[in-house]
Amino acid sequence: MSKLKRPTSPLSDGSVPHKRHRSDSGVPYIKISSFENAAAVDKVPPLKKLQDLMSRSWDNSTSGPGLAVVYWMRMADLRIEDNRALARASSMAQKENIPLIAMYAISPQDYEAHDRSARRIDFMLRNLVVLKEKFNALHIPFYVFNHRPRKTLPQAVVALLESWRVTNIFANLEYEVDELRRDIRVWELGKQKGIRSVFLHDRVIVDPGVCKTKQDKPYTANCQVYSPWLKTWTESLNKNLVWLEAAPAPHPNDISVRGSTTFGDLFRSDIPDFVNGFECCDAITMRQFWPAGTEHARQILDRFFTTKAKSTQLGNVSPLAEGAESSVGGSRIIKYGDDRDKADIDSTSRISPYLASGVISAREIVRKTMDFLKIKKVEASRGNGVGIWVQELAWRDFYNHVLTSFPRVSMGRPFQEKFADVKWETNEIHLQAWKVGKTGVPIVDAAMRQLNTMGWMHNRCRMITAMYLTKDLMLDWRLGEKYFMENLIDGDLASNNGGWQWSASTGTDPQPYFRIFNPYAQSEKADPTGNYIRHYVPELAGLKGKGLRFSMNSSTTLSYYGQPDGPIGSSSNSGSLNDFKFKSSLYIPQRGGTPHAPDPTSSDTTLKEISDLSNMDVDWHGRDETIAESTCLVLDTNILLRYLEVIEQFTEDLEKCSLSPLVTIVIPGIVVQELDYQKKGRNENLAWFSRTASTWILKKLKEHKTVRGQSYGETCQRSGKWTIRDMGESNDSLIVDCALYFKRKQGQRVFVVSEDKNLSSMALFNDLAAINPNAKWSSRELAAQIFGHGCPVLRNFRGYQPSYRNSKVKKALDDELGPQPPAQVTDSDDTMEVDDDYTSNIEESEPPPSHILDSTHLQIIQHFTILLLVLVERVASHMFKQVEQKRSGSAASIHAPESGPPPKTAADCVEYLIDFRSGKFPRSAPPDSLGLIQAGGARLRDFLTKPYQRGARRGQDWTRADWVYCLTVLETLGDVWEESSIRISLHTLAPHLDGDFRKKMRPTGI
Incomplete structure (x- = not known):
C-alpha cells in the first residue's frame, strides 16, 4: 500500500472534512423513508425473505463444482480466523479439490448511503492489506475491485463468478436492508446461472430470531426491554455452547494456483490507497491509535484482561501504548463494574473498532472471558466486571436483532412510530457548535473533541452527547446519528442507531420522562477528576471543581466558546422551547387518544371561588375589638403582577408578628377580573404571573386573616353593585370606588396601592392616600409608608430582596403597565437605623434568590x-x-x-x-x-x-x-x-x- 494521499486538512473551526457533504446549507440531509415503505419492509423483513430463498432446495449439481469456490468478504468480517463463511468455503474447496478465491467489493455508493466515515474506510483498507498478506501466505488469491453504481453490484458479482466458472459462493450476512436486498438479488441471479449462494450468520453471537418470548415472538417486539432479552440470550447460549466454537482456519491452496491462467492474475490485485470521496486527512494519526490486524486486536484485548486502568492512558494515545501496570486481579475487566463510566482513565477495552469491522470475532471475545474466569459457561451477570462487560457484547447482539426484526430502523424511521412526528428544533448554529465541541458545556465539548480527534468516544460520553443534542437542544436524533457515523472508526449502523434512539427515547424501552441526562451531574460521574475535560478542552485546564464543570459562564472562556449568554440553548441546562410541555404532550400517553395541550382560554374555578368567598358574610371587624383604627390597602392589578413577592412577604410579616388585625388588604372585584383576563392568554408572558396572583388571592381569602375581596354590595355606585357600572365608569374608577366605600362606609384609613399615575391622581383627587412602589420596594418600605418611617415595628418586616424577570416578561410588563419607577434614594436616619437593627427582632431567614x-x-x-x-x-x-x-x-x-x-x-x-x-x-x-x-x-x-x-x-x-x-x-x-x-x-x-x-x-x- 503506497503512501496515503492527504488532500484535505482540518477546518478553521476544528472539524475535519472527512467526506463530502450532500448539503451545503441548512440542516444536513437526512434519509428518512416514508411510513408506508418502512411498514412494507417490516411486514416482510429482507432477512426472512433471504432465508426463505435459501431454504428452498435446488440442485446445481449439473453445473458441477466449478473451477473454484469463492468467499465474498464483507466490511464487518475482516479476518481469517473464526470466520464461518470463509471456513465453509474452504471446506468445500478442499472437498472438491479446487482452489479457494477470496473476493472483496469496494462500493463507495454503499458507504455514502450509510454515512460511513473516512476513518472507517481507511481502517478497512489497512486491514485489507494485512489480509492480503495472510491470504498470499496461504496461496489464496484475494481479489479486490471497485464498483459503481451500487445497484448493479449483484450483476457484476455474478458476471465475475461466471467468468471464473464458479458455481458456489459463500458470504457472511450483513443485516442492513440495502445489503440484504443485494444478497437476495445475487441469490436470484446466481440461481439463473447455476450458481449457489450461501449466506451465513457470523456477525452476532446468538443468531437473530433465537431469543423469543413464551409466545414465540421476538423479545424486541412490543417495546420489550433489554433485561428479559438478556436473560434469554444467556440461557440460550449456555444451553448451546457449540455456538461459541471457533470456525476452522482456511486450508491453503495448492501452490499451483499461482500459475493458473484463470486465477494467477488475481494475486496481483492491488489494494487502493484510498477511496474517492472518503480520503482520510488524519490517516497517520488513525494508524497510531488503531493499528490494523487481528494480532493487534488480540493484544489490545489481552491488555484489558491483564493491566490496570491508568489516567495517563486516556486521550489521544494508542490502546497499546506502554505504561499500564500489569495486574490480573486488579485488571480493567475486573474493575469494569466500578470504572466503566469513567472517561478520565482508560477503563474500557477499546476493542470496538476491531469488533465493528470484524477484525476479531465476538465469539472469540466471549470464549476469552470464559477462559479468564476458568468456567465453562457464559457469565453475563451484574455481579462482577466480566459479566457486566459481556453484557456490553450482548447489547451489540440486541441491536442487530432489532435491526433484523424491525428493518425500518435502518431506513431513518424511529422504532416507536408514534414518535415519528415529534417536532424537533431546526438550528444549524446549535448543531455546528455541538459538532465541533463549542456548546459551552465542558463534558459535551470534551467528548465531541475526542470524537473529532480519535474517531472514537467513551461509551458514557456517547450517551451524554446524544442526550444533550436530543433532550437539551431538541435537535433530531438522526442528525447526531449521521454525524457519529461520519466520524466514528467503529461506526456500526445497528449499534449506533440503537444507541441514538435509546437516548432520544424513540427506540426500544422508551422512557422519555426520566431518561434525561443532566450534563453537569454526568460530568462528575464520567470525569470525577476533571482530567478528561482538561485534556480535550485545554482552555479550561486551569479550572477546578465546579468552576471546571460550569466554566462556560467564566469570562476567561466566553471568548473561546463564542457563547456570550452561556451554553447554547439556555443557561445552565439548555433545552428547547417549552421542554416539559413537549415531553408531556408528545411522550406521555394522554387519556382519550390524541395528545393535546390544554386550551389556554379554558376557564377554571378560581374566579368563581374568589367571588363566592368575597361575598360570604364574614365579620372582619370582629377580629379584634381593641383596634382603634385599622388600615385598608386597596391593590391595583399592576401591584399583583409586578410586586406579588412584596405583598406576599408583607402579609407573612404582618401575620408572624400578630399585626394582621392592623391592616386589611382588599382586592377589588375588577382587579380579579383583570387578572382572569390576563391569565387566559392575552399575553403569554404575563399569564403565569396572573395565575399565581389569582391562586394566592384565593388561598388568602380562605384563611380569613389579612386579605379579603370586594363583595358585590361593597360599592358607592348608585346601582348598589360594583358589577353594574355608572355611566362612564372606567376600571380605574371602580378601584377608586372600592377604596371610597371602605373609607366612607367602614371608616377605615385607606391607601390605594398602584404604580399607575392616573389612578393615583384619581385617588388623591378623592381624598384617598396613594402608595406608589418603586424598583426597590420592599415589605419594610410598605410598612414604613403605613406606620411611619420611625416606627419600631418596622424591625419585623423584611427589607428589599431582588426580583428577577426575564427580558420577555420585563417587556410585557412595561408594555402592559408602563416602565417600572426607579428606586428611590432616601437619607432618612430613622430608616437607616431600622436597617442596622433589622435582624434583631425577626428570625434569621434563608438567603434571598440570587438567580x-x-x-x-x-x-x-x-x-x-x-x-x-x-x-x-x-x-x-x-x-x-x-x-x-x-x-x-x-x-x-x-x-x-x-x-x-x-x-x-x-x-x-x-x-x-x-x-x-x-x-x-x-x-x-x-x-x-x-x-x-x-x-x-x-x-x-x-x-x-x-x-x-x-x-x-x-x-x-x-x-x-x-x-x-x-x-x-x-x-x-x-x-x-x-x-x-x-x-x-x-x-x-x-x-x-x-x-x-x-x-x-x-x-x-x-
Whole structure:
C-alpha cells in the first residue's frame, strides 16, 4: 500500500472534512423513508425473505463444482480466523479439490448511503492489506475491485463468478436492508446461472430470531426491554455452547494456483490507497491509535484482561501504548463494574473498532472471558466486571436483532412510530457548535473533541452527547446519528442507531420522562477528576471543581466558546422551547387518544371561588375589638403582577408578628377580573404571573386573616353593585370606588396601592392616600409608608430582596403597565437605623434568590402548594374535618378511623398522593402514568421543597432536565387525580420558563 494521499486538512473551526457533504446549507440531509415503505419492509423483513430463498432446495449439481469456490468478504468480517463463511468455503474447496478465491467489493455508493466515515474506510483498507498478506501466505488469491453504481453490484458479482466458472459462493450476512436486498438479488441471479449462494450468520453471537418470548415472538417486539432479552440470550447460549466454537482456519491452496491462467492474475490485485470521496486527512494519526490486524486486536484485548486502568492512558494515545501496570486481579475487566463510566482513565477495552469491522470475532471475545474466569459457561451477570462487560457484547447482539426484526430502523424511521412526528428544533448554529465541541458545556465539548480527534468516544460520553443534542437542544436524533457515523472508526449502523434512539427515547424501552441526562451531574460521574475535560478542552485546564464543570459562564472562556449568554440553548441546562410541555404532550400517553395541550382560554374555578368567598358574610371587624383604627390597602392589578413577592412577604410579616388585625388588604372585584383576563392568554408572558396572583388571592381569602375581596354590595355606585357600572365608569374608577366605600362606609384609613399615575391622581383627587412602589420596594418600605418611617415595628418586616424577570416578561410588563419607577434614594436616619437593627427582632431567614431560576422555583413551590392542598383536601377531606372538629371541640364518631395530620406543604401533598400502598389512585389511571408517578414522585417531592431544607435545592441548582422531569411528573399527577388547574398552570408556565433558562448563570458566592 503506497503512501496515503492527504488532500484535505482540518477546518478553521476544528472539524475535519472527512467526506463530502450532500448539503451545503441548512440542516444536513437526512434519509428518512416514508411510513408506508418502512411498514412494507417490516411486514416482510429482507432477512426472512433471504432465508426463505435459501431454504428452498435446488440442485446445481449439473453445473458441477466449478473451477473454484469463492468467499465474498464483507466490511464487518475482516479476518481469517473464526470466520464461518470463509471456513465453509474452504471446506468445500478442499472437498472438491479446487482452489479457494477470496473476493472483496469496494462500493463507495454503499458507504455514502450509510454515512460511513473516512476513518472507517481507511481502517478497512489497512486491514485489507494485512489480509492480503495472510491470504498470499496461504496461496489464496484475494481479489479486490471497485464498483459503481451500487445497484448493479449483484450483476457484476455474478458476471465475475461466471467468468471464473464458479458455481458456489459463500458470504457472511450483513443485516442492513440495502445489503440484504443485494444478497437476495445475487441469490436470484446466481440461481439463473447455476450458481449457489450461501449466506451465513457470523456477525452476532446468538443468531437473530433465537431469543423469543413464551409466545414465540421476538423479545424486541412490543417495546420489550433489554433485561428479559438478556436473560434469554444467556440461557440460550449456555444451553448451546457449540455456538461459541471457533470456525476452522482456511486450508491453503495448492501452490499451483499461482500459475493458473484463470486465477494467477488475481494475486496481483492491488489494494487502493484510498477511496474517492472518503480520503482520510488524519490517516497517520488513525494508524497510531488503531493499528490494523487481528494480532493487534488480540493484544489490545489481552491488555484489558491483564493491566490496570491508568489516567495517563486516556486521550489521544494508542490502546497499546506502554505504561499500564500489569495486574490480573486488579485488571480493567475486573474493575469494569466500578470504572466503566469513567472517561478520565482508560477503563474500557477499546476493542470496538476491531469488533465493528470484524477484525476479531465476538465469539472469540466471549470464549476469552470464559477462559479468564476458568468456567465453562457464559457469565453475563451484574455481579462482577466480566459479566457486566459481556453484557456490553450482548447489547451489540440486541441491536442487530432489532435491526433484523424491525428493518425500518435502518431506513431513518424511529422504532416507536408514534414518535415519528415529534417536532424537533431546526438550528444549524446549535448543531455546528455541538459538532465541533463549542456548546459551552465542558463534558459535551470534551467528548465531541475526542470524537473529532480519535474517531472514537467513551461509551458514557456517547450517551451524554446524544442526550444533550436530543433532550437539551431538541435537535433530531438522526442528525447526531449521521454525524457519529461520519466520524466514528467503529461506526456500526445497528449499534449506533440503537444507541441514538435509546437516548432520544424513540427506540426500544422508551422512557422519555426520566431518561434525561443532566450534563453537569454526568460530568462528575464520567470525569470525577476533571482530567478528561482538561485534556480535550485545554482552555479550561486551569479550572477546578465546579468552576471546571460550569466554566462556560467564566469570562476567561466566553471568548473561546463564542457563547456570550452561556451554553447554547439556555443557561445552565439548555433545552428547547417549552421542554416539559413537549415531553408531556408528545411522550406521555394522554387519556382519550390524541395528545393535546390544554386550551389556554379554558376557564377554571378560581374566579368563581374568589367571588363566592368575597361575598360570604364574614365579620372582619370582629377580629379584634381593641383596634382603634385599622388600615385598608386597596391593590391595583399592576401591584399583583409586578410586586406579588412584596405583598406576599408583607402579609407573612404582618401575620408572624400578630399585626394582621392592623391592616386589611382588599382586592377589588375588577382587579380579579383583570387578572382572569390576563391569565387566559392575552399575553403569554404575563399569564403565569396572573395565575399565581389569582391562586394566592384565593388561598388568602380562605384563611380569613389579612386579605379579603370586594363583595358585590361593597360599592358607592348608585346601582348598589360594583358589577353594574355608572355611566362612564372606567376600571380605574371602580378601584377608586372600592377604596371610597371602605373609607366612607367602614371608616377605615385607606391607601390605594398602584404604580399607575392616573389612578393615583384619581385617588388623591378623592381624598384617598396613594402608595406608589418603586424598583426597590420592599415589605419594610410598605410598612414604613403605613406606620411611619420611625416606627419600631418596622424591625419585623423584611427589607428589599431582588426580583428577577426575564427580558420577555420585563417587556410585557412595561408594555402592559408602563416602565417600572426607579428606586428611590432616601437619607432618612430613622430608616437607616431600622436597617442596622433589622435582624434583631425577626428570625434569621434563608438567603434571598440570587438567580431568576431561584425566584421562579419559589413561585412554583408557592403556587402549586396551594393547588396540591386543594387537591388533597378534595380526595382526603376526612383529615381536614378531624382537625376542624378538634379545633372546634365537637365530637367525632368513635368509629371514624384516626388519620394523621393533613399535609401542610407541597412536599407533604406529593408524599400523600404518591402513596401506592394506600390504593387511593383512581381506577381509570393509565399504567404509564402510574409508572411515571411511582418513579418520579420522590424527586418531585424534593423539587417542591423550599430551598435550605433537607433534600431541597435552589432553582438554579436543579438541572434543566430535572425541571422538565419534575414538572412532567407533576402534570401527570394532576391528570391522574383530574385536577385540571395543575395542567393549566403548567401550560401558562411553559413560555415563561423558556425565557428564564436563557438567563446566564453568574457566580453568586451563595
